[in-house]
Amino acid sequence: MQGVNVFENGIGYMLRCLSLYTSGTGYFVMYLIALAVLIASATERDRKLFLLPGLCGIVTIYNPFVPAVLEKLFDVSSEYYRLFWIAPVIVLVPYALTTLIMRVKPGGERRFVTAVVIAAFILGGNFVYADGIELAQNIYKIPDELIEISQIIHADSGSEYAKAFFEYDYNMEIRQYDPKMLLAIDREQYLYAVNYTYTDDMLGEDSDPANRILAPLVRNIKIRKSRFTGALEETKTQYVILSKGHPQAPFVKKCGLYEIAQTDTHVIYKYDLEDDTPFELVDYSDAEHRFSWRMLK
């Protein structure tokens, strides 16, 4: 869970996670109320189905001390919330509400209870399409413009594979559509640059050429032209795709990149690599196909 960890929150971690998990929705509370009601009035079957596992869950995985213990064994901070999936909210709450409605005598009284339940249900939720439905632009469910950019680059490249730098969204999406588009920056590197996990000092290190691409193009850090073009050479990156009005567009042009095309919102720049040996897949034709592993510690 982003921004929450066991180390900082201690035994309050579980409740903080639950709060973020529910995010103002009331169904988990309804689940706990239904569990409480079951203690008094459930049939034997329902006690076995819901109460026994529910109580067992509360003293084990939903025990506030458990994440603190688990954290010592595994890194659970980012994934603990997934244990809330186990609570059968999707079964118990509908079952309890249905029973509640149908227990009331038919007629005005039942209509009233139904209206109250539905009102509580609606008020207790966040509708999945509350911000509207964003329809996919095409059957591939990626932006049309990304497909256009892919076609432009491959038409220009002349070789089977092309290597490029894209901005955040497109960097994450292009290879879902086009596996022949190689990327200069991988997902984690991009994320760490965007969310400042990489400090300016870290991006200043020369060891990884990706730093010299991320520094100017993602973090707007000034670097020498030769360091940037050196990174393009080392990573064999031939294309840089920036949104129109990108603050580093003038820098990119000064580095010798030139525009080959524009789409609605993006500009495609090309860099002529000194070594433009095309990318080739590893040849396994003569490889001995055996399981190969090593103990490293």
Next chain:
Amino acid sequence: MILVKSLAVFIVNFILYLAFGSIFTVRRDRKWSVAVTLAVGFFAYYGLFALVCFPIMFTYRPLSLLAYVWLVPCVVIVGISAILFGKKWAEKLCDIRGDIAENRLLFAFVLAITVISVILTSITYNFTLDAAYYVANVTTNVDTNMINVYDAFTGSWQDHFELRYAFATYYTVDSVVCFLTGLPALIETKIVMSSVVMVIVNILYVHICRYFFDDTKRAVIMYAFMTAINYMFISMYTASNFLMTRTYEGKSIVANVSVIAIFTLYMILVKDADTKGLFVLLFIVCLGTATVSSTANMVIPAEVCILFIPYAVLHKKWGMIAKTILCIMPELVMMLIYVLYVKGYYAIYTFPR
């Protein structure tokens, strides 16, 4: 043409799940449920696939070989199932027809809701970071004709397998399907498999509603509330959010199919108190889930233990505790393998060393 292929793959998937599941659920002397059969079949399919995939993947043989090899058990199992259970399937079809005729309201409502949910998940655009790996992994495997050897994020060659993903062979099945059918990865993952998952989830919901209520009206109301929760219980982290917006991801399957399927098996145990064959089904679900997402390694053991161990203690069925632990062994073994890898104890290479 793509739509026809997609529909064909969608239908073939259900035939495969029915065939795989029937082997474990259809018996001469007892009732069997289509919902449980499809759910168990789904996980049996993915579990068996992983067993076929690992030796081929870890000896860096091509995807095309895996695809053709995988066709063999699929054809054999469908053939054997059709011979052994064809009559049972036909009888069940007649039962379902009769059931539909008697409960038109329920089935019409379920059909309408399921179709709407399938359409909504298929036509909406959702940007998720995880798709950057999962879907790109399928395109990369198909393009390179290798299995998890190239980095899905960048396309570059990896000297060792990234085991966080390599053991989750759910996406390798998508690669095989795309290779065999020519379907684009984005359509296989985000439309076909999303639809498959949504349909299985709704079939399980109907099974659950009818477990609680024989009366159609009550079952319809409960199903409506279950659907409403999926549309309303939305935060970045809920199972419903994964189902509605990230349906194709392994995590969504763990949260919405595996967790519910295991709860359904527990419901059967509570109702019938008959454990004959039940733990085989539970084992199959756990085994298949372990190959869908590494998330299963934490979630599934916790759920299985919370459901089955208190029941065993309450009924003093001590042997059930051993069976329960046996069922979660796939997750425990995967967790151990994964933790040792993450902590840098070993690496599995993509080229002989």
